[in-house]
Amino acid sequence: MNATTHFTTDHAERYLGTLCKHFGHKVPVTHAGRSGEITLPFGACALTAEDTGLTMTAQAPDQAQLDRAVQVITSHLERFAFRENPELDWAYTPA
Known part of the structure; x- marks a missing residue:
């Protein structure tokens, strides 16, 4: 299963780097x-990271695990990008 979202921002590369560095620990x-x-x-x-923002695609073997991955990524981006108040609309598709 997959879920994709796009966060429109001028700081996509910064948020990508911050998320990767944080989770890399x-x-x-x-x-x-x-x-x-x-x-x-x-x-x-x-x-x-694109010129228009940050595109994220989560993958997991089932709905429960996909929901958890989406929740974890969303909560961390919301924390790191709090000044921009991201409202992510994840689109779910079967794998």
């Missing part, structure tokens, strides 16, 4: 340039 993370991937125990999230 706890779980496997890859980060190169304008892309990254965070591998949580219950799913993964691919991040891409």
